[in-house]
Amino acid sequence: MSEANIVLPPLSATEWRILWGVLGSALVALAYGFYMVWKVLSCDPGNAAMQRVAKAIEDGAMAYLRRQIKIMWPFILIIFVGLYLMYTNLYLGNTSLALGVSLAFLAGVMASYGAGYVGMWLAVKGNVRTAAAAMVSFPRAMEVAFNAGTVSGMFTVGFGLLGATIIFLIFRESAMRVLVGFGFGGSLAALFLRVGGGIFTKAADIGADLVGKIEVGIPEDDPRNAAVIADNVGDNVGDCAGMAADVFESYEVTLVAALILAASTLMTPEFQAAYGSQSSAFALKLILFPLIIRAVGVFASILGTLSVRLKEGEQDPMRPITTGYWVSSASAIVGIAIANACYLHDPRTGAVDWRFTMVSGIGILLAILTLWLTNYYTHPNSRPVSETAIASKTGPATLLLSGMAEGNESTVWAIMLIGGTILSSLWVFRKEPVMASYGIALAGLGLLTTTGFILAMDTYGPITDNAHGIFEMAEVNDERASRSLSWMDAIGNTTKALTKGLAIATAVLAAISLFKSFIDEGQLNQLGIQVNQPKVFVGLLIGGAIPFLFTAFALKAVGRAAFFVVEEVRRQFRENPGIMTRKVVPDYARCVEIVTAAAQKELLGPGMVAVATPVLVAFGLGAAACGGYLCGAILTGQLLAVYMANTGGLWDNAKKKIEDGFLGGKGTDSHKAAVIGDTVGDPYKDTAGPSLNPLIKVMNLVAILIVPFTLHPMTHLVRGIIVCTAGAILVTAIALSHRGALVLPKDSHS
C-alpha cells in the first residue's frame, strides 16, 4: 500500500454513526475504568502500619516510572526528529504527513506509557485496600483486587480504541501510515517498560534473596531486608505497568494491521473484479469492522468483569475468574456475530457473510486454547509440573532438565496453535484468497477481543502479591485474613502465567498481520520474500539470532543489577547493626533508587539493538532480506518466549507444590532443588521471555517505517553511512551488554 493510491469512499451516515458508536464505547470503557477507580479508592485503606508499607511501595513504583520517562525521552526525541526528517525527505512537500507520523509516534509512546502508568497507579492503591478488605471477608478482598485490576484493563482498552479512532477520523487516507507511527511509539514504550520492569523486578528479587535468605538467614518479605520494598515495587513495574503497556500496543497494532489490510485489499484488482461497483462501499465496511469488533470487546470485557463474584463461603478464587473469562469470550463471539449479521452482507447476494465472524471466532478460540495449554504445562496438578517436582528427588539437575524438556515441548504446541490459526483463516477465505490476509488480521483482533478482561486478570496477580506482602510486612495478626491473601496470591501467580502465554501469541499475530504492510511498503508484492535467495536467507539467520542475543542481554542485565542490590543491602546491614535487631528501619528508598538506576541503564543496549538491527539489514542487504530478518525474529522470538515463560512458570509451581506439602514440603532436599529451579526460572519468565514480545513488534514497525527509504535511489556513500551508523549503534549496544553475566566481582566477596 502506498497511501497515494488509496482513495477511501466518503463515509455514509451509517458509517458516521458507527464511528461515533465506537468512540462512545471507548468512552464507556474509560468511564467504567473511572467508576472502578472510585470504587477502589472509597475502600478502607487499612491500618497505619499497612498504609506506611503501601506508601513506600507506591512511592518506589511511581519514582520508577518518572525516572523511566527521563531516560526514555532523549531516545524518543531522536526518533521523533529522525522520523520527521525521513518522511519530509521522502514525500517532499507533504510535511503534514511527516508531522502526523512523528506526532502519532509521540502519542503512541504517551498512550502506552499512560496505560502502564494508570494501571499501576491504581494497583498500588488497590493492594493495601485488598489487604484491609481481607480482614473483613474473603469475597470482599477478591472484589477489591479484581476491581483494581479491571482499571488497568479498561484504561488500556479505552485509550487504545480512542487513539486509533481519532487518528482514523483525522487522517483518513493517510491514517494507515500514521497509525504505524502510533504503533511504533507504543511498542517502543512497551519495550522499555517491559525490559526495564523485568530487570527491576528480578534484580530486586534475586538481590533481596541472595543477601536475606542466603547470607543473613532471614525469611522472605522480612522488613529488616532493605530490598524488600524494592522487591514489591518490582511486581508492580514488571507485571503491572510492563504488561499493560505491552498488551496495549498489541491491541493497537492488531487494529492498525487490520485497517491497513482492509484498505490494501480494497485496492487489489481481484477484489474490485469480485465486488464490482459495490467494491468500495464493501471495503469501507471491512475497514470499519475491526473497530466494531473492538467496541464489542469493550462490552464483553465489562460483562466478564461483572461476573467475577465470589459467593460468600466459596473457597476457590479461580472459579469466578474462569467463569468471567467464559462470559467475556462467549459474549464477544455473540456480539461479533450480531454485528456481522447486521452490517456485513455480501453485496452481490445480500446474504450475511459469516466468514468474518468465523475468523474472529478462530482468534477467540486461539486465546482459549493458549490459556489451556499454558495451564496444562504450568498448573501445579498437571503431569509436567508433578513429574518435574518428582525429578527433584534426584537433585536440582534432574528437576531442571525435566522442566526444560517440558518447556521445549510446550513451545512446540504453542507455535502449532498459531500455525493452525493461520491455516484455518486461510481455509475460511479459500474461495477469495485476496481476503486471506485480512482474515488472519481479524483472527489477531479476535485473540485480543477480551483484552479488558485479560488485563484485569493479569493485574490481579501483582495486586494480590503485594497485598500479601503488605500484610506480612505490617505484621498484622489475623490468621484467617492471612490465609485468604496467601490463597489469592497463589491464584494470582497462575493468572499472571496464563496471560504471559497469551501476550506472546498476540505479539506474534500482530507481527504477522503487520507483515503484509511490510511487503506493500517494500514493494515486494511481485517477487515476495524468497528465502531461497542467499541474502534473504542470511537475513533470516540474523533475525533468528536476535532473540537469543536479547535473552543473553536480559539475563546478564538482571545479574548486574542484582549485584548493586546485594552491595547496598550488605552495606546497610554492616553500617547499621540496629537493622538486624529491629531497632532501626532500613533505608528502603535507597534500594529502590539503586535498582531503578541500574535497570534504566541496562535498557539502552536492548533498545538500541531493537531499533538498529532492522535498519542495518534493510539498508545493508535490502528490503527482501529485511523481510527474511523479520520472519526469523518472529519464529525464534515466539519459540524462546513461550519456552522461557512456561519453563519458568513450571519451576515456580513445582516449588509451590512442594511447599504445599508434596514430597515432604519445605526444608527437604526436594524443596532446595525446587528453589534452585525457581530462581533460574525467575529471569526466564519475568525478564527475558516477556521482553521478546515488544521486541518482535518494535522490529516489525521499524522495518515498515524505514523500508520505503531503502527503495529510494541513493548513492553508495549515503547507504554506507546509514549502514555504518546502524552498525556502530549495534556494536555499542553489544559492548554495553556483553560484559559480566550473573556474577558478583571477586572483591565483593573477599
Added chain:
Amino acid sequence: MSEANIVLPPLSATEWRILWGVLGSALVALAYGFYMVWKVLSCDPGNAAMQRVAKAIEDGAMAYLRRQIKIMWPFILIIFVGLYLMYTNLYLGNTSLALGVSLAFLAGVMASYGAGYVGMWLAVKGNVRTAAAAMVSFPRAMEVAFNAGTVSGMFTVGFGLLGATIIFLIFRESAMRVLVGFGFGGSLAALFLRVGGGIFTKAADIGADLVGKIEVGIPEDDPRNAAVIADNVGDNVGDCAGMAADVFESYEVTLVAALILAASTLMTPEFQAAYGSQSSAFALKLILFPLIIRAVGVFASILGTLSVRLKEGEQDPMRPITTGYWVSSASAIVGIAIANACYLHDPRTGAVDWRFTMVSGIGILLAILTLWLTNYYTHPNSRPVSETAIASKTGPATLLLSGMAEGNESTVWAIMLIGGTILSSLWVFRKEPVMASYGIALAGLGLLTTTGFILAMDTYGPITDNAHGIFEMAEVNDERASRSLSWMDAIGNTTKALTKGLAIATAVLAAISLFKSFIDEGQLNQLGIQVNQPKVFVGLLIGGAIPFLFTAFALKAVGRAAFFVVEEVRRQFRENPGIMTRKVVPDYARCVEIVTAAAQKELLGPGMVAVATPVLVAFGLGAAACGGYLCGAILTGQLLAVYMANTGGLWDNAKKKIEDGFLGGKGTDSHKAAVIGDTVGDPYKDTAGPSLNPLIKVMNLVAILIVPFTLHPMTHLVRGIIVCTAGAILVTAIALSHRGALVLPKDSHS
C-alpha cells in the same frame, strides 16, 4: 535440476586422469588408515587387569553397534522399498535409476555405519594401548592416542571419497540423484548413531552417578559400580561412532551438493551465454573441482596428523594438536590454490580464476573462526567460563543463568559467522551471480577439507578418556602415568568440544548447499520460497519448532534410559552385598545390555519425526511450504545446537576449573554448584545438541527425495492418504516420546 535435462560432456583424457587420481587419493587415505591400525595394534596392550577392563568396554561397545543395526534394519528396509516404489512410479520404465537411488541409500547407510564402526573399533583397541604407553612416556601415549584417532579420520575420508567417486563414474548424468540417495542413507544412519549414542552415553553417565555418587557414595570410575563400564562404553558409542558417522555424512553431503550445483549451473542460460562454446567443458571442470578439493584434503589431513608430535619433556598436549591443525589448514589452502592454478582457468581469457580458491579459503577460515569461538566460550581460562565459575559463589542458580546467558550469546556469533561466509561467497561471485550457489557449496567443502584431521582430534577425546578410566579401574599404581593420562583426558574434553562446534557448522552449510537442489527438484525456481505467503510461513513455523521438539525428546529419553540404569545398579547392590566389599565383581554386561536396549527403544520416536514431518508438510501444504519448513529447521537447529553444545561445554569446564583449585576446589559449595551445572549440561552437549546435526540433514534429504512427487498430479484421496499416514507416524512418535521426563517413578523411591 531434472536429470533428464543434464547432459554431461564426455570426459577428456585429463578428466579421466583426475578421476583416477581422486580414487587413488581415497585409497591413500584408506592405506594410511590401515597403516595406523597396524601401528596401534602392534603396541603393548598393557597388563592383564587393564586388558580385562578394556575387553569389557570393547565387548559392550561392539554389542551396542550390533544391536543398533538390528533395530535399524526394518526401518531401513521400509525406506529402501518405499524409495524404489516411489521412483519406479515417478520415472516409469527407468527402474535402473530407481534401483540406483535405493541401492545408493543402502550403501550410504552402510558407509556411514562403517565409518562409525571402524573408528570405534580401533578406539577401543587404542584406549588400553594408550594407557599402557603412558607407563613408558607421555609423548609415547600421546602418539598412540592420536594415531588411533587418526584411523577414524582416515577411514571416514577414504570411504566418503571412494563412494562418491564410484557413484559418479557409474551413474554420470543421474549421479546427482543417486548421490542424494547415498547422502540420505548416510544421514539416517548418522541420526541413529548420534541420537542412540547420545542417549546411551548420558543415560549411563547420569545413571551411574545417581546411584554411585549420590546414593552409595563411591567415587566416579569405581569398579564396584555396575554401570561404570557402560559409562565408558558410552564415550565410545557417542563421541566416537556417533561423531564419525555424523561428520562422514556432512563430508558426503557437501560433496554431493557441490556436484549437483555445478551440474545445475551448467544448465543455466546465463552460464551458457557467459562461457559460450566453452561452457560445457568449463562446467565439467567445475564438477570435478570439488573432488579435487577432497583429494587435496586427504593429503592435508595426513600432513596435519604427521605433525602432531609431542617433544620429549614437553608438557602441553594441546600445543602439537594446534600445530597439526594449522599445518593441515595451511597445506589444504596451498593445495587448493595449486589445483586451481593448474586446472581452473577462465576459458575466455585463459587467466587463472582464483575465485574458487577464495571461496574454499573462506570455508577453511570459517572452520578456524568456529574453533576459535568455541574455544573462547568454553576454555577454562576464558572470561565466560571464569565468570560462570565465579557465579557459583551465589549458588547453582546464578551459575546456571550465567552459563545460559553466555551460551545464548555464543550461538549468535556462530550463526553470524555462517551468515558472513554466505555473504563473502556471494561477494566473491558478485559479477556472476549464477555461480553464487556453487561458491557457497565450495565454502562448505572448504570447511570440511581437513575432516581427516578434525576427526582424529575428536576421536582422541574418547580414547584418552577411556585410557584414563581403564587405568583407574585396573588400579595400576603409577603416579606419573596417571597424571599424564589425566592431562590428556582434560585436553580430550577440549578437542571434543571444539569439534562439536564445527560439526554443527558443517551440517548447516551442507543443508544450505542442498537447498538449491530442493528448489530445483520442487520446480520452485520461478516463484521461489516466498515466506510472505501464509502457507510457507506456517511451514517456517513448523520447521522451526521441530528442533525444540527433538530437544524435548532427547532430554526425556536420557531420563527414561537413566532410570533403567539406576534400577539395575540398585538391584545388583541389593542382591549382591559382596559387590560393596569388593568380593564380587558386578555384572557390567547386564548394565550395558539394559542401556543399549533402552537407548535403541528411544531412537524410534526421533527417527520417525525426522522422516515423517517433511512428508507431512510437503504433501499437506505444498513444496514451497516444505521449503519454508527446511529454512525454519536449519535456523533453530543451528541456534539450539550451538547453544546447547557451548553451554554444556562451558559448565563442564567451569566445574573442571573449580576442581583444579579455583575458588577452593573440590568439596566447596562452589564445586557442588558446578557439579549441578555440569549434570544439566551433559545431555545438552552430548545428546540433544549433537542430534540436531543429522536431524537437519535428514530432513533436507527427505525433502529433496520426495518433493518431485508433490508436483505429480494426484487425487485428493492419494494426497489425503499420504498426509494421514505421515500424520499418524508423527502422532505415534510423539506419543512414544511424550511421557516421562527425567523422572524416576514414585515406587522406585519408596
